[in-house]
Amino acid sequence: MAYDKFISLKSTMVPLPIENVDTDQIIPARFLKATKREGFGDNLFRDWRYNPDNTPKEDFVLNNSVYSGKILVGGRNFGSGSSREHAACAIYDYGFRCVVSSFFADIFKNNAINMGILPVQVSPGFLDEIFSIIEKDPSSELEVSLTDQTITILSTGSRENFEMNSYKKNNLMNGFDDIDYLQSMKSEILEFAKTRAI
Amino acid sequence: MSFDQKTLFDKVWDAHVVRKIEDGPDVFFIDRHFIHEVTSPVAFLGLESRGIDVIFPEHTFATADHNTPTINQHLPVQDPLSANQLKALEQNSAKYGISHWGLGNPKNGIVHVVGPENGITLPGMTIVCGDSHTSTHGAFGAIAFGIGTSEVEMVLSSQCIMQPKPKKMRINVNGTLGKAVTPKDVTLYIISKLTTAGATGYFVEYAGDVFEKMSMEGRMTVCNMSIEMGARGGMIAPDQITFDYIKGREMAPKGDAWVSSLANWKSLKTDEGAKFDKEYYFVASDIEPMITYGTNPGMGMGISQLIPKASDLSGGTATYDKSLAYMGFDEEDRMIGKKVDYVFIGSCTNGRIEDFRAFASVIKGRKKADHVTAWIVPGSHIVEEQIKAEGILDILTEAGFLLRQPGCSACLAMNDDKVPPGKYAVSTSNRNFEGRQGPGSRTMLASPLVAAAAAVTGYVTDPRELIQ
Structure with a gap:
């Protein structure tokens, strides 16, 4: 899918200080029945966000108007479990463009980048710093620069670098995707296929 | 020691790299692609909107499994959303010439059960599916892992995905398993020790006499759960147990093709002295149900x-x-x-x-x-x-x-x-x-x-x- 370019982002944050947030929480399997990539944001964190009678659970962060923004900050091992891209899709569709955690599950990380979401892995200490800043002042902002590969807490100036390989960085900054790249090397792939007795 | 020693994983991975991108992923060739009704419809929509075709429809296999009812399968599916996904799978398969085992087909079943039992899954292959438990197929000495829907679209359109090569981990379990201790207990034990994120970033090889003695069904159970400790996948070197399981299955190689395949499969093991980034050792008798x-x-x-x-x-x-x-x-x-x-x-x-x-x-x-x-x-x-x-x-x-x-x-x-x-x-x-x-x-x-x-x-x- 072609997506918006990601160069930098300055935003308030939504904190979710829970570890091992799995993709079944991000979007439960019963909401995977669409044949289009639309509307998943409504069911983001469905069972944490709504009661069985569909009334909002007031203690869940997405239902707390104090918190908002384009950056979701999650605990360690964010996105574990199923390969469902719908999880990244729901996060994007809800309006997030960046997820910050101290550790991401592999498949989720790939899916996020393929959706145009920037996953930013920070140190555990920096993650704690972010959570405590939000707790003190929910209007605190983060600035994420993909160009410089830095993440900065604006109120304190505290900053970390994050990793991103130059291929994926180029894709995100230009809104390219892997399918464009693969299509451009189709003859090379066809030649290679001849060597595989499949 | 020379630098030529390779792990099983290296051998299979390196044989499938079409192109290496500097400071980026490998362009990685896929031998077998399984699809199901839940994670494929959007990939086909993507192909349509870009106006591109399926490159090798004969290497993609479709089965309906995720949202199907488990009673009265001869009747129309009641849930309209599920029925819609099943219909999309059938129509997309027909449109692009992909074999489709829908409800009622005698070969229908869970994707990671039907692949092996029909001889589609073979040693040394690369296998993907839009389902994290694709790691199951690693039991045959294949590199198999789950992918997202964007990647399903990549495989359909180019038979490749973009993957950085994971790090390598070997998990050794030796000894004799106790009474009522099954392959499921072995894998739950390993995951309890490594935690749910303990193998993130790694591809696992399972080794040791517990796995050597294990049936293919048991090996599939173990490899299946690799993702539950965060691993991209898990694999076990193919041996006589593997070859005996495959031989004679409907889509397995036959005749001369069997003989040449077998010779190739027998080379699929980790060389002595090959290096892993991380290695664990467990004792079989420590494991209980x-x-x-x-x-x-x-x-x-x-x-x-x-x-x-x-x-x-x-x-x-x-x-x-x-x-x-x-x-x-x-x-x-x-x-x-x-x-x-x-x-x-x-x-x-x-x-x-x-x-x-x-x-x-x-x-x-x-x-x-x-x-x-x-x-x-x-x-x-x-x-x-x-x-x-x-x-x-x-x-x-x-x-x-x-x-x-x-x-x-x-x-x-x-x-x-x-x-x-x-x-x-x-x-x-x-x-x-x-x-x-x-x-x-x-x-x-x-x-x-x-x-x-x-x-x-x-x-x-x-x-x-x-x-x-």
């Missing part, structure tokens, strides 16, 4: 033990407390004796014939506990037929159990097989996440033997007490 007590597969324990205290574990207390509160359990509780409302045997983890043989060995001559609802769901029609042919169906019927039709079923509860809020299920599936088996459901993962013991007693029970 396992059960999970929390809300991720790493929260597992020996069935005779007490639920650990948060202070004895690494990781956040808040997350641990939330997990136990969800389950309605306390630190230092005994698991044995906890009431069980539902029992599920099936899934890509434990839905093969060996699993139903194990289940039957415990329930034979006993009766289902009155308060237990049991879902007995074969992984495929071929497994279903084996269950009937081996007399297992008679044992099930005699004990008061009903055999259902194949599908993913209560493993992820996309169909009607949902555990109600607050109820407890002993499940042979792979995930005990909050709400995984239905909103508010509470899942305890275990082996088919532990599931059988719970089904006949109605409580968490050590299967060793029921086995001679």
Whole structure:
């Protein structure tokens, strides 16, 4: 899918200080029945966000108007479990463009980048710093620069670098995707296929 | 020592790299691609909107499994959204010339059961599917892993995906397994030691005499759960057990092709002295029948033990407390004796014939506990037929159990097989996440033997007490 370019982002944050947030929480399997990539944001964190009678659970962060923004900050091992891209899709569709955690599950990380979401892995200490800043002042902002590969807490100036390989960085900054790249090397792939007795 | 020693994983990976991108992923060639109704429709929409075709339709295989009903499969699917996805799979397969095993097809079943049993999954291959449990196929010495829908679109259109090469981990388990300790217990034990993120960034090779002695069904169970410790996948070197399993299966090589394939497959093992980034060693006799007590597969324990205290574990207390509160359990509780409302045997983890043989060995001559609802769901029609042919169906019927039709079923509860809020299920599936088996459901993962013991007693029970 072609997506918006990601160069930098300055935003308030939504904190979710829970570890091992799995993709079944991000979007439960019963909401995977669409044949289009639309509307998943409504069911983001469905069972944490709504009661069985569909009334909002007031203690869940997405239902707390104090918190908002384009950056979701999650605990360690964010996105574990199923390969469902719908999880990244729901996060994007809800309006997030960046997820910050101290550790991401592999498949989720790939899916996020393929959706145009920037996953930013920070140190555990920096993650704690972010959570405590939000707790003190929910209007605190983060600035994420993909160009410089830095993440900065604006109120304190505290900053970390994050990793991103130059291929994926180029894709995100230009809104390219892997399918464009693969299509451009189709003859090379066809030649290679001849060597595989499949 | 030369620099030429390669691991099994290196050998298979390196043979599939079409192009290396500097400071980027490898362009990685895929031999076999499985698709199902839930994660493929959007990929086909993508192809249409870009106006591109499926490059090798003969290397993609479609089966309906995730949201299919497990009773009355001859009738129209009642849920309109599920029916719509099933129809999309059928139409997309027909449009692009992809073989499709839909409901009612004798080859239909769970993607990770039907691939191996029809001889599609072979050693040395690269195999992907829009499903994280694709790691199952690693049991054959293949590199197999789950992908997202964007990547499904990449494989359909180019037979390649973009993947950085993961790091390498070897997990060795040696010794003799104790009574009633099954491959499921081995994998739950490993995950409890490594935690749910312990192998993230790695591809695992399982080695040691426990795996060498294990059947293909058991190896599939172990490789299936690799993702539950965060690994991209897991694999086991192919050997005579592998070759015997494959030989004669419908789509396996025959004649001269068999002879040449076999020669190639025999080279698929880790060279002595090859280096791993991380290596673990476990002792088989330390493993007892396992059960999970929390809300991720790493929260597992020996069935005779007490639920650990948060202070004895690494990781956040808040997350641990939330997990136990969800389950309605306390630190230092005994698991044995906890009431069980539902029992599920099936899934890509434990839905093969060996699993139903194990289940039957415990329930034979006993009766289902009155308060237990049991879902007995074969992984495929071929497994279903084996269950009937081996007399297992008679044992099930005699004990008061009903055999259902194949599908993913209560493993992820996309169909009607949902555990109600607050109820407890002993499940042979792979995930005990909050709400995984239905909103508010509470899942305890275990082996088919532990599931059988719970089904006949109605409580968490050590299967060793029921086995001679």
